Amino acid sequence: MSEDKADLPPAQEINTQAYQRLKTSIEHGNYTSLECLPLEAKGIVDRLTADLTGTHTAMRVTIPEVGKDYQSVVSDFTSLAPDTARGEIKDRQSTSQNFAYLMEKTSEVNDKPVLAIIENLQYVTQGRDDLIRAVRALYNARALNSSLKKLTFLLIADQHPTSLLKDMMGTPYNIGTSISLRD
Numbered sequence: 001m002s003e004d005k006a007d008l009p010p011a012q013e014i015n016t017q018a019y020q021r022l023k024t025s026i027e028h029g030n031y032t033s034l035e036c037l038p039l040e041a042k043g044i045v046d047r048l049t050a051d052l053t054g055t056h057t058a059m060r061v062t063i064p065e066v067g068k069d070y071q072s073v074v075s076d077f078t079s080l081a082p083d084t085a086r087g088e089i090k091d092r093q094s095t096s097q098n099f100a101y102l103m104e105k106t107s108e109v110n111d112k113p114v115l116a117i118i119e120n121l122q123y124v125t126q127g128r129d130d131l132i133r134a135v136r137a138l139y140n141a142r143a144l145n146s147s148l149k150k151l152t153f154l155l156i157a158d159q160h161p162t163s164l165l166k167d168m169m170g171t172p173y174n175i176g177t178s179i180s181l182r183d
Contacts, residue, residue: 019048027055045060062120077116082110096130115153121157128166138153153176160178
């Protein structure tokens, strides 16, 4: 028997202006961070991936509340990547090198731009600073590698990625477009 509609929670209203800014930013290939609550993120990402289905290849990794470490996030992206990109992963290389190779190769073999989504970034346990810095390194590498120009990231957290860094001595995530649903 199906659930009665009266038993379902009300649908989350999506801030139309913030959503349009988000969609436009992604369409322009900008690395983007979205500040919102986890319950808000799911509806927004569902809508965004549906709206961009014809124009982008979306790779969506959602971090559960109990969290994952950096290596597990890379493993999740690996499972979503094309077989040819998976072949670039090598056991003897660092997590950051493997992540960079995977995303570069995924961008190369896809006809459409690749949108890599990390939802609930705040729940990444060990290695969150390294993950944020790896995303920044991929952004910087666009200047030297044309296939990376087809790669964009959407980082979603309950706060801005720079606020999530423990070690502020390194290079923070201060690239791209930042959108907050609290604006």
